[in-house]
Amino acid sequence: MVQAAVPPIVEAIVAQAPPGWTRAVLSSAASTGGVSVAGGYSVRGGSRLSGHVPAPFSELMRLAEALREMRGWRRTSLEIACLPSGQYELVAFADTVTSLRGRAGGFQVVLDPGYELPQPGMTAQEEGTAAPAGDPDLAVARFRAYMERGAAILGRPQPLTPPASAAALEEAERRIGRPLPADLRALYEIANGDDVRRGNLRPFGNAAWLGLESVTAVHEDIREPMPPGWELGWDRVVFDADPPDTVRRCGGHPAWLPFATGEDGNFLAVDMSPARYGRPGQVIRVGRDHDDGPAYLADSVTSLLGHYLDLLERGEYEQDEYEDGIFLPDPDDRPGHGKIVGELPRDIPPGIQAMHINDAASPVDLTPLTAAHRLRRLHLNRCATGDLAPIRSLPVESLRVTLAGGDLTPLEGHPHLTALDLGAAAPVDLAPLRSVPNLRSLDVSRADVHDLTVLTDLPDLRYLALTTRQWHVLLEQGKAPVTLAAARLADDTAALDEALAWASCLGVDTRDSVHVTGVHTV
Numbered sequence: 001m002v003q004a005a006v007p008p009i010v011e012a013i014v015a016q017a018p019p020g021w022t023r024a025v026l027s028s029a030a031s032t033g034g035v036s037v038a039g040g041y042s043v044r045g046g047s048r049l050s051g052h053v054p055a056p057f058s059e060l061m062r063l064a065e066a067l068r069e070m071r072g073w074r075r076t077s078l079e080i081a082c083l084p085s086g087q088y089e090l091v092a093f094a095d096t097v098t099s100l101r102g103r104a105g106g107f108q109v110v111l112d113p114g115y116e117l118p119q120p121g122m123t124a125q126e127e128g129t130a131a132p133a134g135d136p137d138l139a140v141a142r143f144r145a146y147m148e149r150g151a152a153i154l155g156r157p158q159p160l161t162p163p164a165s166a167a168a169l170e171e172a173e174r175r176i177g178r179p180l181p182a183d184l185r186a187l188y189e190i191a192n193g194d195d196v197r198r199g200n201l202r203p204f205g206n207a208a209w210l211g212l213e214s215v216t217a218v219h220e221d222i223r224e225p226m227p228p229g230w231e232l233g234w235d236r237v238v239f240d241a242d243p244p245d246t247v248r249r250c251g252g253h254p255a256w257l258p259f260a261t262g263e264d265g266n267f268l269a270v271d272m273s274p275a276r277y278g279r280p281g282q283v284i285r286v287g288r289d290h291d292d293g294p295a296y297l298a299d300s301v302t303s304l305l306g307h308y309l310d311l312l313e314r315g316e317y318e319q320d321e322y323e324d325g326i327f328l329p330d331p332d333d334r335p336g337h338g339k340i341v342g343e344l345p346r347d348i349p350p351g352i353q354a355m356h357i358n359d360a361a362s363p364v365d366l367t368p369l370t371a372a373h374r375l376r377r378l379h380l381n382r383c384a385t386g387d388l389a390p391i392r393s394l395p396v397e398s399l400r401v402t403l404a405g406g407d408l409t410p411l412e413g414h415p416h417l418t419a420l421d422l423g424a425a426a427p428v429d430l431a432p433l434r435s436v437p438n439l440r441s442l443d444v445s446r447a448d449v450h451d452l453t454v455l456t457d458l459p460d461l462r463y464l465a466l467t468t469r470q471w472h473v474l475l476e477q478g479k480a481p482v483t484l485a486a487a488r489l490a491d492d493t494a495a496l497d498e499a500l501a502w503a504s505c506l507g508v509d510t511r512d513s514v515h516v517t518g519v520h521t522v
Contacts, residue, residue, distance in 0.1 A: 002070055002090070003516055005063040009080055010088045010520045012056040017084070020044040024082050026053045027099040027496070030064035031075040038102030048492070067092055071512060079496035082520065090516040091496040097503045097510070099496065100488070104231050106465075107489040107499035109508060115462060115485035117418075117440060119225055119238055121248030121275070128246075128274035132281040134183030134300035142305040143187055143203055149312045150201035150326060153319070158201045164192040164212050172212040176219055176257060181270050181281030183302045184259060188212065205308050205328045207260035207268050218258040218267060222286060225251035230486040234441040234463040235398040235419035237377045239293035239353045244374065246278035247271060247294045256286055256294070259301075266290065270301060348372045359383060363404045366390040376416075384423070402446065408432040419463075422447045430454040445470065445490035453479045465490050468498075475505045 013024050023042040028035050035057055040049030067076045075095040082088035098108045118124075151158045164172075169188060173179050180188070187203075193211030194202055203209055210218065241247040248271075255273030262268075265288030272280050278296075283304045285295040298304040311317055311328050318327040343360055348368050354377040357364060363386035369375060370390050377398040378391065384404035388411060391399065395416045402423035411417060412432040417439055422428070423446030430449060433439055434457045442458070443465035452470060455461065456479045464481060465488035466474065474480050489502050500510040 002063065002066045002092075002514060003518070005059065005066045006080065006088065006090050006516055006518065007520060008059045009056050009063065010082050010518075012054045012059070013080070013082055014084075014086075014520060016054045017041055018043060018051060021084060024053060025049060025101075025495075026080045027101045028060055028078050028080075029075060029095055029098060030060050030067075030078065031095075032064075032068075035060045035064065038099065067514060071514065077496065081495065086520040088518055088520055090514065091500070092514040093496070093500055093510060093512075096508060097496070097499055098231070099499075100231050101492070104488065105490065105492045106494060107491075107496070107502070108231055108486060109489075109499075109503040109506060110230060110486050111506060111508065112485035116225075117233065117236070117462065119250040121238065121250030121253070122225075125245070125248050126276040128276055128278040128280065130274075130277075130279045132181055132183075132300065133279045134181050134281045134302045136182045136186035136302075139183035139300075139302040139305055140186050140190065142302065142309050143190065146203055146305060146309045146312065147201060149309065153312065153317075153326060154201065159195045160191040161193055161195050161211070163190055164188040168192070168212055172216050175216045178255065178257075178272055180257065181272070181301065183281065183300055184270055187301070201326060202260075203308070204260040204268060204304065205330060207262050209260050210258065214261075215257065215259055218261070219256075222252050222256065222258060222267070222269075223254045225253075230463060231488075234443075234465075234486070235400070235421060237292065237354070237398045239376060240374065241284070241294060241296040242351070243277060243296065245276045246274060246282065246296050247284050248273065248275050249293055251291060251293075252286070256284065258286070262287070264288065268297070268304075269294075344368055350374070353377065355379070356381060357383060363387070369394065379421075403428060411436060413437070421465075424448060433458060443488070443490070445488075453477060455479065455481055459483065463487065467491055468494060468502075471502060471505075480506060 013026055017024060018041055020043045021041045022044055026039040028037050037055035039053040041051045042049055064076050067073055073094045076092055077095045077098050078092035080088060080090050096110055100106050100108055147158050194209040238249040240249055253273060256269040256271055258267040258269045260268040266285060267287045269284055269286050271282045271284050274280055274282055279299050281300050283297040283301060285297055298307060308328060320327045344357060344364055346368050348371045350371055351374055352372050353374050355375060356379045358381045360383040362384040364380060364383050366385055367390050375394050375396055378396050379400040380402060384402040386405040388406060392410045397416050398419045399417060400421040407429060409432050413435045417436050419441040421443040427448045427450040431454055439458060440460050441463035442461060445465050445467045452474050461481045461483055462485040464484055468491045487506060489499055500513050504510045
């Protein structure tokens with residue numbers, strides 16, 4: 001029962017309370033897969049929570065299971081507040097409303113769980129029309145030469161797995177929904193992936209070559225973009241590969257066919273639906289470390305094999321004593337990122353796509369950024385600018401900025417901006433945002449906004465973050481945007497029951513929330 005599951009958690013909170021504490025709050029998101037814990041203690045004379053509450057995982061799992069039996073919630077958001085007197089209160093609800101304590105802060109509500117922010121590579125990028133660059137005969141010749149050269153280096157022959165049958169290849173292509181590129185297919189007619197015994201040579205550098213069964217299984221997992229949670233993804237940017245416009249800017253695609261794994265959640269894949277300047281069958285890197293966009297490696301499997309063969313021939317490898325194999329340097333495949341601490345330099349790399357300017361003297365002159373023709377994310381942290389004009393001509397999609405004077409006029413009609421996190425001490429007019437055609441996400445919780453009702457004129461707004469006071473003004477006037485898929489209550493001091501009242505005003509039925517009170521006695 002829920003009532004019986006709460007006291008052991010309260011006991012753990014009280015047992016670790018610091019001297020002079022006046023209140024403790026534990027926030028948790030719990031499910032059968034685990035729990036997350038955040039929170040802290042208020043102490044006499046302090047206005048904010050500090051320190052860390054304990055994380056009694058077993059007891060929280062039992063509480064989550066009791067709530068699941070009671071309400072049927074697969075994931076639960078819960079908050080336990082207790083006082084030195086022993087009084088405590090549990091508030092719990094489905095994770096439609098989630099505490100962001102320890103992350104962005106405040107609370108998040110998901111109003112449309114089926115909505116996903118669009119990714120530019122799925123629809124907005126032009127399809128490539130070039131012919132494949134791969135050559136099956138050359139790929140086979142390079143494969144054999146690579147294996148022979150590797151065997152000579154290691155001083156022993158390199159065994160191959162049996163070839164994939166014609167029936168197995170046809171079945172894999174049927175399950176994938178498209179044919180393999182001819183050069184990769186030719187390799188599977190030689191061997192069906194790596195011989196995985198220790199010390200054996202891998203034909204694709206340090207990545208393990210997947211057998212066809214694994215190819216189809218991994219393809220099923222990565223064929224669709226995996227959207228991050230709203231607390232991480234509302235201002236997400238998918239970066240372009242290098243060279244630009246070769247690979248689609250998305251987190252996953254049905255035409256990306258994995259064929260090798262780094263055994264770390266990352267994969268080499270052949271891309272059968274390239275962007276404008278790409279070629280079908282080009283090799284890209286996707287997976288766990290590429291949520292912000294795929295990376296381009298080579299125009300074909302044939303070329304990639306040539307690259308690795310060339311490294312062996314030039315002696316640019318290391319023998320791995322532990323694995324008794326060969327280690328090859330991986331190409332630098334990450335898009336341009338930059339972090340500036342202090343003053344913005346006059347010379348900006350033109351290919352840079354992300355820039356974080358931290359702790360610079362304010363106001364920051366953004367003029368040097370006009371050279372960064374590929375800049376898609378610009379975040380100013382703990383510093384401010386008085387002029388957004390340099391951003392007008394840049395393809396910035398995610399902008400975090402604090403205004404020290406100036407206004408939003410330079411953003412009028414900006415064709416690329418999709419997410420804006422705005423801070424401003426002086427009242428700021430949001431009216432210029434009416435003409436920003438792709439603005440979908442907005443956080444003005446750090447700004448003094450002249451007229452919040454302008455928000456109702458943003459027809460594609462899907463995410464909005466405001467303070468408690470700002471939400472109150474907007475909701476009191478009945479002007480909350482009806483297009484929202486998610487929203488944030490940006491208030492670190494708000495309690496879960498206050499967040500539930502806010503979510504109810506946005507249309508969420510919170511009547512089945514759970515409230516349990518009691519007194520803990522030592």
